[in-house]
Amino acid sequence: MINGIIAILLVGLFGFFLGKFIKHKSLYPFMHFKYDFRKRRDTFKQCLELLDYTNAKTIIETGTSREGLRGAKSNGAATIVFGKWAKMNGAKLYSVDISEESVNNSQAEVDRQHLHDVVSVFQSDSVAFLVDFDQQVDFLYLDSYDYSDDVEVQKKSQEHHLAEFKAIEDQLHENSLVLIDDCDLPNGGKGKLAIAYMLQNGWRIVTEAYQVLLVRDDFVIDKA
Ligand SMILES: C[S@@+](CC[C@H](N)C(=O)[O-])C[C@H]1O[C@@H](n2cnc3c(N)ncnc32)[C@H](O)[C@@H]1O
Structure with a gap:
């Protein structure tokens, strides 16, 4: 009887940890295995490969990693992921955020990860920052x-992301990559208006998931 109960408990425990392991989506070996990027893992991985392929040098992120690497599962920790790629590939990442707290937290993680020479975190409204940015952008x-x-917040978020894209579109080129976060959400997510605008203006979707990845119509993905 006791043995039977122990066996059931062990099987249950095994199932629990197996389930956790299957759900765990790491970017190992690029990032430590313990970081779970969950719904963003596959699109991050695809972007990292395309950054290699296009030999990107200038990256902009709007909205910085306010939780540092702790936020891998919740927010993405993109400042650190793409900052690390930048460090390994002689590129620069510019991350902009309106919140002083987000900027301070992100900067602290950038410093902890020794990325301060390639990652610059700016406190500004992102549209104002992008309007003033005067270099070509390889990855946005x-x-x-x-x-x-809240439907009103959703509309404002969608309008803001469209305004961001319009503010920088002249600095994007034929091999630029654009990734938009939080898209697979009710009423179209952050990217709804930006994606509609991009599709009418020479861009196409490469991957449509929780994040949407877009390139120019004439971008040729040939990694063979
Ligand atoms: C989801 S978090 C960004 C997460 C980050 N990209 C990551 O991968 O960890 C969204 C951030 O956008 C910032 N934000 C909100 N409105 C903004 C605006 N108008 N301009 C710039 N940043 C803004 C917030 O302060 C917040 O820190």
Whole structure:
């Protein structure tokens, strides 16, 4: 009897940890296995490969990693993921955020990860920052104005991400990559208006998931 109970408990425990292991989506070996990027793992991985392929040098992220690497599962920790790629590949990442607290937290993680020479974190409204940015951009990651259940907030977030794209579109080129976060959400997520605009203006979707990855119509993905 006791043995039977112990066997059931062990099987249950095994199932629990197996389930956790299957759900765990790491970017190992690029990032430590313990970081779980969950719904963003596959699109991050694809972007990292395309950054290699396009030999990107200038990356912009709107909305910085306010929880540092602790936020891998919740927010993405993109500042650190793409900052690390930048460090390994002689590129620069510019991350902009309107909140002093987000900027301070992100900067602290950038310093802890020894990325301060390649990652610059700016405190500004992202649209104002992008309007003033005067270099060509190889990879644009849009992830600022938080989305919510409130329909008015959703509209503002979507309008803000469209305004971000319009503010920098002249600095994008034929091999630029654009990734938009938090898209697979009620009423279209952060990217709804930006994606509609991009599709009418020479861009196409490469991957449509929780994040949406877009390139120019004439971008040729040939990694063979
Ligand atoms: C989801 S978090 C960004 C997460 C980050 N990209 C990551 O991968 O960890 C969204 C951030 O956008 C910032 N934000 C909201 N409105 C903004 C605006 N108008 N301009 C710039 N940043 C803004 C917030 O302060 C917040 O820190």
